[in-house]
Amino acid sequence: MKTNKDYSENLKQSGLKITKQRVAILDILDKSKQPIAAEEVYENLKSNNISINLSTVYRTLELLTSKNLVLKVSIDGNSKSLFETNNMMHKHYLICTECKKILDIYYCPLENYEKELEQETHFKISGHRLDIYGLCPQCQKKINGGKNNI
Ligand SMILES: [Zn+2]
Numbered sequence: 001m002k003t004n005k006d007y008s009e010n011l012k013q014s015g016l017k018i019t020k021q022r023v024a025i026l027d028i029l030d031k032s033k034q035p036i037a038a039e040e041v042y043e044n045l046k047s048n049n050i051s052i053n054l055s056t057v058y059r060t061l062e063l064l065t066s067k068n069l070v071l072k073v074s075i076d077g078n079s080k081s082l083f084e085t086n087n088m089m090h091k092h093y094l095i096c097t098e099c100k101k102i103l104d105i106y107y108c109p110l111e112n113y114e115k116e117l118e119q120e121t122h123f124k125i126s127g128h129r130l131d132i133y134g135l136c137p138q139c140q141k142k143i144n145g146g147k148n149n150i
């Protein structure tokens, strides 16, 4: 895989040893279209024939999070922490409250607002969180369908 080089570089820059497991975990998170839980990372590693146990996956994810290579995402209504690679571009999430599907939103409506707020308050703003909740089209159909049957 040609992408492995980049992850090795990231690990090196963060002062971490390059191990097959760490590179594989970053690769899995990067390929996933949405943030995933440690268990899913673990399942993925197993199906790629990489031997690792679940507690090592947890520990590695925490380590990568502490080095900012990985972001931990907690979503209301979902007790599990989810992980994704930190590609240095912040994102927002649109979350279906029914099926817990998560869509990434790359557009940020708050960038100008942050600047205004800095001028107003003289804060040095370092970031923000914004998650948007709703019902996805499939769940709307399911729920509306249910109502019509009554
Ligand atoms: Zn849904």
Ligand SMILES: [Zn+2]
Pocket (backbone or CB within 6 Å): 090, 091, 092, 107, 108, 109, 110, 111, 128, 130
């Ligand atoms: Zn934003």
